[in-house]
Amino acid sequence: AFFQQLHQGTTAAPVDFLIPAKVPEGEEAFRDMLAAAALAQADALAFGRENNEQPHRHYPGNRPSTLIIYKDMNPVILGKLIALYEHKTAAAAAIWGINPFDQWGVELGKTLSAGIRPMLSGKEAPTPSLAPVIAAIRRMRTP
Secondary structure, eight states, X not given: OHHHHHHHOSSOOOEEXXXXXXXXXXXXXXXXXXXXXXXXXXXXXXXXXXXXXXXXXXXXXXXOEEEEEESOOOHHHHHHHHHHHHHHHXXXXXXXXXXXXXXXHHHHHHHHXXXXXXXXXXXXXXXXXXXXXXXXXXXXXXX
16 A cells, blocks of 8 residues: 555655665575565656556656665664765755754654653553553553
């Protein structure tokens, strides 16, 4: 459903594909299966496929995606990926004219989390909106 939305949704949403060139010994077939799927999805998003006879099988293409291929995951690569996404966020904010360092939404999340922690520990009753989620978490924590 997620990729169907990316391919044929009314609003184009960008997606990033990250592909490791190397994987742990013995995982090569799995690596190639996942890499082939990522490459195929990136290609389909970029170029689409015409099918005027069956509109539900028409894919317009020209959908934004980024393909990042790295040798293998290690602390240096992870740091580079984090830096890339930080830069991407700052660049997008400059284009949109917003301040990405003005984090009032983050502050709201921190404030709300302080009230949720006692609900998770059982010291306070959960709010009606969080009760089902907290109950599920408690069930999963029970051996």
